[in-house]
Amino acid sequence: MVSRRTAHDPSSTVAESAFRGDRRELVIVGNGMAASRLLDDLIQRGAEKRYRIKVFGEESGGSYNRVQLSKVLGGAESDAIMMKPSAWFAERGVEFVPGVTVTHLDTTAHQVHAADGRLHHYDVAVLATGSSAFVPPIEGIEGDDGRWKRGVFVYRTLEDCLKIRTFAHSGDNAMVLGGGLLGLEAAKALSDQGLHVTVIHLADSLMNVQLDRLGADLLRRQIERCGIFVRTGRSIRAIRGTERVEAVVLDDGTFLSARMVVLACGIRPRVEVARASNIPVNKGILVNDTLATHIPGVYAVGECAEHAGKIYGIVTPIFEQATVLADVLTGYRPRSRYRGSKLYTRLKVAGIEVAAMGLAEPTLETDEVIQVIEERKASYRKLIVREGKLVGAMLVGDVEAAASLVQVFDRGDPLPDNRLDILCSPDAGASEADRTVCNCNRVGESMIVDSIKAGCGTVQALGDATRAGTGCGSCKGLLAQLIDRHAGQAANGAGAPRNGKIPAGASANGV
Numbered sequence: 001m002v003s004r005r006t007a008h009d010p011s012s013t014v015a016e017s018a019f020r021g022d023r024r025e026l027v028i029v030g031n032g033m034a035a036s037r038l039l040d041d042l043i044q045r046g047a048e049k050r051y052r053i054k055v056f057g058e059e060s061g062g063s064y065n066r067v068q069l070s071k072v073l074g075g076a077e078s079d080a081i082m083m084k085p086s087a088w089f090a091e092r093g094v095e096f097v098p099g100v101t102v103t104h105l106d107t108t109a110h111q112v113h114a115a116d117g118r119l120h121h122y123d124v125a126v127l128a129t130g131s132s133a134f135v136p137p138i139e140g141i142e143g144d145d146g147r148w149k150r151g152v153f154v155y156r157t158l159e160d161c162l163k164i165r166t167f168a169h170s171g172d173n174a175m176v177l178g179g180g181l182l183g184l185e186a187a188k189a190l191s192d193q194g195l196h197v198t199v200i201h202l203a204d205s206l207m208n209v210q211l212d213r214l215g216a217d218l219l220r221r222q223i224e225r226c227g228i229f230v231r232t233g234r235s236i237r238a239i240r241g242t243e244r245v246e247a248v249v250l251d252d253g254t255f256l257s258a259r260m261v262v263l264a265c266g267i268r269p270r271v272e273v274a275r276a277s278n279i280p281v282n283k284g285i286l287v288n289d290t291l292a293t294h295i296p297g298v299y300a301v302g303e304c305a306e307h308a309g310k311i312y313g314i315v316t317p318i319f320e321q322a323t324v325l326a327d328v329l330t331g332y333r334p335r336s337r338y339r340g341s342k343l344y345t346r347l348k349v350a351g352i353e354v355a356a357m358g359l360a361e362p363t364l365e366t367d368e369v370i371q372v373i374e375e376r377k378a379s380y381r382k383l384i385v386r387e388g389k390l391v392g393a394m395l396v397g398d399v400e401a402a403a404s405l406v407q408v409f410d411r412g413d414p415l416p417d418n419r420l421d422i423l424c425s426p427d428a429g430a431s432e433a434d435r436t437v438c439n440c441n442r443v444g445e446s447m448i449v450d451s452i453k454a455g456c457g458t459v460q461a462l463g464d465a466t467r468a469g470t471g472c473g474s475c476k477g478l479l480a481q482l483i484d485r486h487a488g489q490a491a492n493g494a495g496a497p498r499n500g501k502i503p504a505g506a507s508a509n510g511v
């Protein structure tokens with residue numbers, strides 16, 4: 001029988017909780033996307049036999065899909081992106097403590113210290129504290145009371161989105177600082193609500209981490225066509241106004257009237273709990289290939305973790321980390337190891353699709369570069385090939401080849417001799433049977449087709465069965481096409497893989 005006592009129950013003290021039967025106490029600090037995936041993977045592996053699981057979340061409410069926050073910014077209800085409401089935890093015997101910040105761990109006494117003054121015993125602790133928005137120094141960001149002026153926002157949480165939405169009015173001037181993925185998403189959502197939006201970006205071209213100059217220029221033209229103004233090579237030096245934002249001053253002295261400023265200038269891993277607990281930290285919390293920190297019994301996963309010198313800021317690697325950690329903690333695959341992830345970005349901004357992976361520019365003299373520019377179709381495609389293998393690709397406008405390219409990029413498969421084949425006939429070079437359809441969750445076409453044939457007739461049902469489409473959601477159109485193509489072959493609904501327990505003999509990866 002699983003204890004349902006909450007942290008607010010006075011009986012939930014260390015003295016009492018130190019011994020509760022032979023199951024061990026697994027505490028997860030953070031209730032974001034990494035924690036959510038870890039919970040799914042733990043439960044799939046029967047973790048409840050081994051652990052009592054307790055999850056602390058600083059944000060109130062259940063877990064939501066942060067990747068889809070722009071839906072809420074665009075006017076959708078919060079429920080539209082909810083992944084695990086409070087009831088989800090109760091139904092699975094997981095103790096959920098929302099709205100409570102963990103301050104530190106006493107790693108000698110194995111205690112979690114919460115900001116409400118309560119202590120909780122742990123045997124295994126997982127830090128999944130994510131990141132916070134980076135806020136650059138800006139003169140005048142604060143009012144006389146030391147708080148941010150009214151009209152200054154970051155774009156990170158559900159609460160941020162609801163605040164931005166409430167504040168924004170059609171016709172207002174909004175400045176978005178940052179022309180990366182998040183800034184462009186925020187700018188489009190505000191522009192769609194009738195605001196007069198300017199994106200200010202420090203680098204010389206938009207999305208400069210993922211795109212080269214040609215790709216970025218094409219993207220910029222499309223964004224400007226939506227009515228959004230773009231100023232590159234600039235930043236905001238000062239915010240003017242007494243209690244609320246009235247204008248911004250750029251670093252070249254330009255003065256722009258503004259009623260709101262949205263900061264989307266990057267992220268910083270949240271390492272404060274680790275630091276306060278003397279757990280070694282560099283930029284992120286240092287972990288090895290099992291996601292273990294240097295302190296026995298303490299692990300870290302997600303954007304707060306630094307593995308082999310890298311911190312990941314998108315969900316695919318984070319989901320891969322969570323799967324390895326669940327394998328290790330449950331003993332399902334004790335030798336499972338995380339070896340790092342290859343990065344792939346896919347988004348639709350201002351109606352233009354973008355996919356980018358690996359290098360944006362060649363780095364060796366021997367690297368081959370293939371570029372296809374179709375001005376009238378607003379399409380730009382580029383491949384970087386090293387020794388016959390794909391080491392970088394970017395697609396702007398036409399991303400039909402993305403699924404095949406990800407597959408050959410991921411697996412290091414040789415490209416066809418005529419490199420253009422993989423762009424013009426996307427199935428060349430990649431085997432259709434296992435093309436990656438959902439990159440966030442690494443779900444291949446064969447698993448999706450099997451699930452359709454086994455009776456999954458809707459995108460929602462496919463998501464429940466395989467997880468496809470439950471990350472950024474950009475593959476949902478492709479899922480619908482696959483349903484149209486294969487639904488006729490459905491074999492009476494039996495045997496669809498279920499996203500509950502792992503069937504005997506099945507692989508847990510990507511289930």
Ligand SMILES: Cc1cc2nc3c(=O)[nH]c(=O)nc-3n(C[C@H](O)[C@H](O)[C@H](O)COP(=O)(O)OP(=O)(O)OC[C@H]3O[C@@H](n4cnc5c(N)ncnc54)[C@H](O)[C@@H]3O)c2cc1C
Nearest residue numbers: 030031032033034058066101102129130302303313314315
């Ligand atoms: C607007 C937006 C759009 C995005 N779009 C994409 C996209 O298209 N594709 C993509 O792959 N990625 C995207 N991302 C990135 C993706 O959302 C993150 O990589 C992912 O959410 C990281 O998961 P995480 O669990 O590590 O961190 P988070 O999701 O940030 O979760 C961490 C949680 O821990 C809680 N926490 C922190 N400290 C404590 C504490 N001391 N005590 C208790 N709780 C604590 C936080 O409140 C938070 O809820 C986007 C992010 C944003 C903000």
